Amino acid sequence: MAVLDAPRIVTSRIALEDSYTLARYLETGGYEGLRRALSMYPEAVAREVDEASLLGRGGAGFPAGRKWSMMRRSPVSYLVVNGDESEPATFKDHLLIERDPHQLLEGVIIAAYALQVDLAFIYVRGEFALGLERMQQAVNDAYEHGALGSGIFDSDYSLDVVIHPGAGAYICGEETALIEGLEGKRGFPRIKPPFFPAAVGLYGEPTIVNNVETMSNVPWIILNGGAAFAALGEGRSTGTRLFALAGRVKQPGVYEIEMVKNTFRDLIYDPALGGGIIGDKAIKAFIPGGVSAPWFGPDLLDLPLGQDEVADKGSMLGSGSVVVFDETSCVVRAAWRITKFFAKESCGQCTPCREGSGWIERAMYRMEHGGGRMEDLDLLLDLCDNLAPGLGWPPQQTTICVLGSSIPSSVHSAIAMFRDEFALHVREGRCPFD
């Protein structure tokens, strides 16, 4: 049975019709966390977040408090919020931006205060037209309310927040590519080292880049204390987390549940969550954390939803997106479509990614559309190996950013788990699921 008694930290308002308005936000305890934070020393605010052991919710899972502590001291520094949610089947940040923009903004203001920056950017994915409007309205209302601008709530702290619209590029979810986009350039990830924008970021100045969900947790942490947050979940995976459930389930959606206390089976089958597979069919496989993650079979359904637990089994919780395949789903088609996505979104800087993604996509297309040969399996694995040598997890990197090494995950998983289905495609000269 699923454990559902944890408080709703970031989704407490989303069911309310006017959840995105300032009036509703203030009625439901809004900006109280900010008032509390402004009464504390900035270092004390950062310490609470560190104590909460809040792991970044964007995909890499780096502790937010530690990231903040790495910020190089400089007279000019920036906070950038990554709202360029584009990982396929991930739709949690979209929900937070559209349904609770003030909560995100309050988190940003508190974080900016802790970091003592006076200019913050919220990079919102361009395709979120409504989200951009709600975010801009929230910023306008916050200025009017005195929660933004000079002398916030009569303190001596001043901050400006700029809403920056993206323009359609998956790669801009990578933090250094996002910074390039914010500098008005193509979204090319930057060469590492320096590894962290906290040292060299926007305009070469120290910059902290945090995810939308990470920021949205901050007001609750300040109001209730880092210890209360850390008391939820287990081990390194503290607090609650948003899981975006999609694919062949009866009730797809975004669910906020306590980390580790629940399993993938709970998420997919509990009547209060996924509600089981459409038509009560058998589950074939699932992706545990976005299309960059290796797939799991039904044997791992009872694995707890925790960062380390999933990593131990050779995949990742990543962006918190869980995609379910049932017995009617063609895994060859699925892996082909995922590769097609990567081939389109590769920024083109590094040869293994630019060329490799296209080669894999063409071989997978051939396989799915009836032109496949058995030799193609070795060819595909060889191509995957070129992108992520050894095909281990976490993958070896041959490219500037991790997009390249993420490409093999789906194809390698599909071949490793469903070699028979590839053989069937080859033998029948067509997709058996058509």
Add this chain to the structure above:
Amino acid sequence: MSHLRVDLRQRAEELVALYPRARSAMLPLLHLVQEQDGYVTEAGIAEVAALTGTTTADVRGTASFYEMFHLEPVGKYVVSVCTNIACLLSGGLEMLEHASQALGCTVGETSEDGLFTLEEAECLADCDIAPCVQVNHRYVRTTTPEAFDQMVGELRTGRRDHEIPSHGTLIRVRRAGGLRVTNAEVVEQRASAKAERDERAKESA
């Protein structure tokens, strides 16, 4: 003579002032050009280059990288149908096929009447209502062919124009208040706010 309309030109100048460096306004400015012209025009590129202190090559090179910027004219309504993994599992390819027939154009093309351009989209982050369809980047949430056809009918008669603005319009809410303050101003405001606070503390004590 500015290529952008007076009101958009003013917004453009505000945008440039918002960022520590002018070039940062590149993406929002290109969105403004699309808002006026429907796509990124040569005259628009020249104006963005002038506003950001870059060259037209810089602007075109940046614009061509991003999926949302069209360097050629598109229809009044750009219809995006997602076929990525979550939508694929819920009939995204079939929806794209249906859309192509209903609109009378293939992927990447514009219908003869100039009303519709069809795009195969990557994940639009609305996966619980799949397959996902956007028109001019507004979610229309039509998951069946029937609902799609009805929506297209409403578009043809202009009955959805209040919620689906013309292509390129991204943020109808204009930024208000708190334009970027200079560092000197911040320091000054902090000092005066602190003095006031100390004053209040003294009074209450």
